[in-house]
Amino acid sequence: MCGRYAASRSPDDLVVEFEAxxxxxxxxxxADYNVAPTKDVHVVRWKKERDPEGLPxxxxxxxxxxxxxxxxxxWAKDVSVGNRLLNARVESLTEKPAFKKAxxxxxxxxxxxxxxxxxxxLDAPGKQPYYVTPxxxxxxxxxxxxxxxxxxxxxLYTCTIVTSPAVGALTEIHERMPLVLPPDRWAAWLDxxxxxxxxxxxxxxxxxxxxxxxxxxGTTVNNVANNGPELVARAETVSAPADQPALF
Numbered sequence: 001m002c003g004r005y006a007a008s009r010s011p012d013d014l015v016v017e018f019e020a021x022x023x024x025x026x027x028x029x030x031a032d033y034n035v036a037p038t039k040d041v042h043v044v045r046w047k048k049e050r051d052p053e054g055l056p057x058x059x060x061x062x063x064x065x066x067x068x069x070x071x072x073x074x075w076a077k078d079v080s081v082g083n084r085l086l087n088a089r090v091e092s093l094t095e096k097p098a099f100k101k102a103x104x105x106x107x108x109x110x111x112x113x114x115x116x117x118x119x120x121x122l123d124a125p126g127k128q129p130y131y132v133t134p135x136x137x138x139x140x141x142x143x144x145x146x147x148x149x150x151x152x153x154x155x156l157y158t159c160t161i162v163t164s165p166a167v168g169a170l171t172e173i174h175e176r177m178p179l180v181l182p183p184d185r186w187a188a189w190l191d192x193x194x195x196x197x198x199x200x201x202x203x204x205x206x207x208x209x210x211x212x213x214x215x216x217x218g219t220t221v222n223n224v225a226n227n228g229p230e231l232v233a234r235a236e237t238v239s240a241p242a243d244q245p246a247l248f
Contacts, residue, residue, distance in 0.1 A: 002087055002142065002161045002178040004221070005115035006033045006131070006232055007041065009139060011064060014111055017139050018044045018186070020062035029066060033231045035112075036224040037086045041069045043159050045108040045146050046190045062190065065146075071160035072149040073098050079149060082158050088145055090164040090179055090201045099160070102145035105192040107200070109181065110142040110161055114232065116221055119173040129222065130173050131215045131232050143179040143189055143201065162201065168209040180204040 008031035011022055035041060047063035048056050070082030085098055093103040114133025121128050134140060143162040148155050162179040170177050181189055182205060189200050216235045220226045 002115050002163055003037065004224075005035045005142075005178075006113040006133075007031070007035050007111060008033060008113050008229070009111060011042065014042060014044070014139075015064050018062055018064065018109065018111070018141075020044050020064040021047075023047075023063050023065040026066045031229075032227065033113075033229055034221060034224055034227045035069070038068060038070050038083060040066050041110065041159065043067050043108040043110050043144055043146055044141075044186075044190070045106070046192055048192075065157060067146060067157040067159045069161075070158055071098065071102070071145060071147050072156060072158045073102075073147055074149055076149060079156060079158075085160050087163045088160045090143075090162055093145075093162065093201060094197050099145060102147050102160075103197050104195060106146050107189050107192075108144040108146045108159060109186060109189065110144040110159065110178075112140045112142055112178075114140065115142075115178055116217075117170075117174040117177075126219075129217050129219060131217045131221075132170065132173075132177075132212050133215065133232070135211055135213045141181050141183075141186060143181050164201070164203055167204055168206055169214060170209060170212070173214060177204070180208055182208050 011028045015022055029040060029042060042064055044062055044064055046060050049059040051057050071085040072079045072082040088099045093099050114131050117130050118127035144159045146159045148157050150156050163176045164179045166175055166177045188194055194200060217232060218235050221231045
């Protein structure tokens, strides 16, 4: 699953990284090292261009937009349903009513520095948090879905993060992971004309997983009220997860 992640890059950096244009009239989100469900987050989506009369021109571009984490389908009676739709399992993208239409044509990328997972401890009660991040400091792009709920000025844009079975060493801390897409798969995932969802949602390549660091961090991250770069600092004296071989 993906229930917490870090996103510190500025909108200016993200539009360059993803070759996108910022949505009009949106304030920049601050760096957040403890992104939690229902917070506002950045996504990159494909925006269809329209003429002055509001008709589609056939063109489009990548747009960096601020949305709320927790998908609210257009048919939902109220926005509270989003509190339960934080993740979308890749196995049911084309079947579950809440995700089916979005998976077909409203896919997005969710930029991140890394994400957190919790594993049972060998040496003490409770769980040890790990921060999963690229060794080279590059940006991650989680596969996501977006939706819009309501009309006019009251429209609410929301998203969910697609999850898949864990790959490689990541299985040592959790059975699932966000579906991480390498740059060469970004364009296809965003293309609303592509309907082959199963192919688009293929597992994260092993070579991408091999470049990730599984970093033990302090338990300060457990409290969503805590924030700051110190949350991703390595905790030096940590045992391996329960019933698993050492990671370090």
